[in-house]
Amino acid sequence: MSDELLPCPFCGGSDIKAREYLPETFSTYFWIITCEDCSVGFEFQHNEKKARLAWNTRATPTGEQ
Numbered sequence: 001m002s003d004e005l006l007p008c009p010f011c012g013g014s015d016i017k018a019r020e021y022l023p024e025t026f027s028t029y030f031w032i033i034t035c036e037d038c039s040v041g042f043e044f045q046h047n048e049k050k051a052r053l054a055w056n057t058r059a060t061p062t063g064e065q
Contacts, residue, residue: 006056020062
């Protein structure tokens with residue numbers, strides 16, 4: 001698996017960042033993956049590798065709705 005993050009599933013942007021942070025009210029670090037183009041972001045309570053894998057996991061469309 002590549003460490004490269006896939007484009008944003010919402011806007012298609014490719015400026016995707018992975019950041020580690022510690023919220024003031026928690027004692028556990030989180031990883032957040034954010035699209036810098038549309039500001040969509042997801043938090044993960046995992047290590048960086050698992051956060052990247054979760055971001056890169058895409059559902060396969062079954063057809064037009």
